[in-house]
Amino acid sequence: xxxxxxxxxxxxxxxxxxxxxxxxxxxxxxxxxxxxxxxxxxxxxxxxxxxxxxxxxxxxxxxxxxxxxxxxxxxxxxxxxxxxxxxxxxxxxxxxxxxxxxxxxxxxxxxxxxxxxxxxxxxxxxxxxxxxxxxxxxxxxxxxxxxxxxxxxxxxxxxxxxxxxxxxxxxxxxxxxxxxxxxxxxxxxxxxxxxxxxxxxxxxx
Numbered sequence: 001x002x003x004x005x006x007x008x009x010x011x012x013x014x015x016x017x018x019x020x021x022x023x024x025x026x027x028x029x030x031x032x033x034x035x036x037x038x039x040x041x042x043x044x045x046x047x048x049x050x051x052x053x054x055x056x057x058x059x060x061x062x063x064x065x066x067x068x069x070x071x072x073x074x075x076x077x078x079x080x081x082x083x084x085x086x087x088x089x090x091x092x093x094x095x096x097x098x099x100x101x102x103x104x105x106x107x108x109x110x111x112x113x114x115x116x117x118x119x120x121x122x123x124x125x126x127x128x129x130x131x132x133x134x135x136x137x138x139x140x141x142x143x144x145x146x147x148x149x150x151x152x153x154x155x156x157x158x159x160x161x162x163x164x165x166x167x168x169x170x171x172x173x174x175x176x177x178x179x180x181x182x183x184x185x186x187x188x189x190x191x192x193x194x195x196x197x198x199x200x201x202x203x204x205x
Contacts, residue, residue, distance in 0.1 A: 032186030051131035093117030139169030
């Protein structure tokens with residue numbers, strides 16, 4: 001197993017084991033590709049460790065189905081049939097609003113759906129219903145003010161037990177970034193769309 005060595009060891013009274021086993025809040029943000037992909041990869045690791053995995057996808061379209069959804073839900077079926085790994089749930093929250101906001105006439109409906117989605121996640125966090133959460137593209141309702149960032153940061157900071165949470169999306173609010181244990185910013189250097197090439201199966205979904 002890889003053994004990372006921390007740059008500093010805080011004087012917090014915790015043992016190395018206690019510090020290692022603290023829950024992680026991770027944020028994947030930035031304009032580059034790979035934020036969700038990295039989060040779903042972490043979810044697969046969590047499944048392999050026997051954790052209860054739940055993905056809450058604030059998606060471009062309620063009909064949008066990414067390859068990772070098929071892979072992770074299949075792993076959930078493997079767990080049900082063999083006991084290997086952990087259980088998996090995948091939820092599309094609300095109405096599947098677009099982060100491109102192509103139809104702003106329905107903003108009020110989408111905002112309400114986003115708030116309802118967050119309320120369900122907060123309820124599950126309080127009940128310690130899962131071990132590993134992916135809140136995919138959740139930065140957008142925060143950035144637009146549809147869901148209160150301070151409320152989210154407070155709920156995540158006070159979550160009981162050892163629940164890991166990964167949040168993805170562009171323009172992560174500074175308060176969320178400050179509260180996170182792990183922050184990765186994806187920076188675009190080049191992208192096929194720069195050359196007029198649209199997304200393709202197996203690469204984007």
